[in-house]
Amino acid sequence: MLLLIAALLVACFGVAAHLEPQFQGWRGSRSTGDVFNIALGDSRQMFANSFYVKADEYYHSGYYPTIFDDNAAFKTAHMAEDTGAVTTKNHGDEHGFLGPTRNWIDALGRHFFPDHHTHLDEGGPTDDLSTSQNVREILPWLKLSADLDPDNVQTYTVTAYWLRERMNNVREADAVLHEGLRNCPGSYDILFELGRLYYESYKDRDRARNVWEEGVRRWLMLNADEWQKLNSDPQGRPPVTKIIAAWIAMPKDLNDQQKDNPLVMEQLTTHLGKVAEDDGNLPQAILWFEAGQKVSETPDVLQKQINDLKYKLGQELNPVLKPLY
């Protein structure tokens, strides 16, 4: 009996060793060696999404609506909304999504789970601001979500934001964003966040500018017809300021993809405007803010900034000129 088992084991090992080189040559996801891909297939995106939501649940210290509760105020994860880089779809009551108590069982039961709305970076359940670094607790779920769905851009930007902003862990944030660029090449969201990292953490305006300009190019590329017109320079790759000036002059014609995410273009252009202003290049700053106006939902705010810049520019050109307003 033992001899038979030993013989079977040897046979299995031999067959496996014989098939292994052929297996490596097979096409398809099996050959990539990604264990999540192999084990879960396309359902990994479903798991990735649920872990992303889990991270938001952790952001709220467990106070989170189930599928049976009113989750209109949680359509966009608050941990993403609070980064300032995401267009929100939230409306409704984020504090009272449970509604009034329905009966004595409901009333008793509410004592045994988290009962009020808090954010980890704002002190959590105890309102203790010294614990704001507890936002680190969302990171494992974001990491897992990114591993399961490497194509989800927002996971990288949200992770990097909190690593940089609250954890002061700039190196890790940098690594996350570069990993995101490897998996999602040319993502303007990731490029914007990377630029923020260079600008705010490394104080490197040049790198930030380069990255943001690339982000602007990528966003404009979403409209292929428009891009063809903008990018048609017989001398090769035109500078982005030239492109943006031409774009401003065109009538506003955002395609569906651009309409889905105008916020990132507004942020790219306004940040580039700020960099240009810091560099003292006021005409360029005005150009960027005008580009931002084209996609902004609050163009008046940007107009005021443009006016301020024009005033400064006017004073520089002719210090004698008094302001008309």
Next chain:
Amino acid sequence: MSTILKTEKLRVEFRSREMRQATKVALLGLDLEVGTGEIFGFLGPNGAGKTTTMNVLLGFVPPTKGAAYLFGIDVRQPIARQRIGYLPEMTYYYKFLSAEELLRFYGKIFGLSRAVADRRIPELLKLVELEHAARRPIKSYSKGMQQRVGLAQALINDPDLLILDEPTSGLDPLGRMKVREIIQRLKNEGKTVFFSSHELGEVESVCDRVAIIHQGELKAIGRVADITGSHANLEKAFLEIIGYQPQPAS
């Protein structure tokens, strides 16, 4: 001599859950009395109603009609079992316990104090010759050893009445002899033993009185000598009483 065990017109019927199957009558108005200090043999062929009678006495099965008493207490009261010991035909005990732990457990149920149990358990283990295996789990015991554990647990509370269901079943001749010795010793101590057996030779040598039951009816009851009567031995008397007709040799 006072009556220690009594049944009055004991009738037990088992109603079948299946339709079209008749109710089975296991006991037909059994009247039985066993006095203090007797060794009483309860005989009958398979399916006669011996085990059913024991089950009623032990409170496992409620009587359909009639009554049964132990020490004058209705058998349906748990207190009726305070002074009895029971050895079932098939001995199964908690395999993960050792003999000592099992006896201690049953001793607690009988309300034995720790001091009494500490004294009594080694005595019983010595009586049934299991001192060497007292701390081993019962699952490692042979059948004979398990039977001896069964005997020990039946004696843990120093019972006045011992009910044994085929106590020598499955034992080798040495084991059977030891059981007979224990029964005799109990008689000498004034205990009452009520047991069923198919070993009529043993019954003949040990019992004071016997009862023979067949198809739920009591066929004969009395002293062994009276039952045997003019027959050569108890076995021949038994066969005649239950109406066995030997097949002629062809």
Next chain:
Amino acid sequence: MNNIFAVAGVVIKELYRRKDFYVLFIVTILICMVMASVNIFNDAKIVRYLKEISLDLIWLCSLVIAVTTTARQIPAERENRTLLPLLAKPLTRAQLILGKFLGCWLACGLALLCFYAFFGALAASREHHWPLLNYVQAASMHWFMLGVIVAFALFGSLVFAAPSSNSTICFVLIGGILFVGRHLDQQALKLSEPARTLVDCIYFAIPHLEFYDMRDLVIHNWPLIGWEYIGVALLYAAFYMAVFLLAACVVFRRKPVN
């Protein structure tokens, strides 16, 4: 009472002499150790995911121990024929049921002590503080919930044909109550009569085991719950334990022993 404690003692001995608990405990430790060794952005202070994983495992293991240990008590006694010599003693059937319940419940409690001690050590290794009272609240609520489950499984072992079917039904019901029990009344509003009334009745009749799930509060370091609410919840659990045990005693009294 001595009889009840005697029977309970045998049940506890059975638990710690079987391999089930040790296997589950070791598997839990191994999984938690592996999870703890994962490098997450070089931050050694991240702890809540670990607390959640370990608590989830503790809940799963405790439910498995409670249901499987209890579901096999009476059927195993019948199958192994240990029931006959037991009931031949001055032990009532109700005492046997109560003894089995107490034994299973105490055994679950001992298992929980080990699990929560491990959990506390794991959390303290990263958080460097030990909210002992919070853990006491969570563990006692958990234990009382297991008491309700043990009582129900004991009743089920007398009603359902086999331990496997009893265990399956128990797990399905427990899972259903934990996940949707809280929301049944809301869902009832979306139904028409008579389904609405039926679902409402179910909502009020079932033991709301989700009360006893304080994992979120422990994981996210919420403050202590008022002890008066804990007291009410424990009484609520005791009520359901009594109901299921009474039902079990009534059913067992009518069951033939052999």
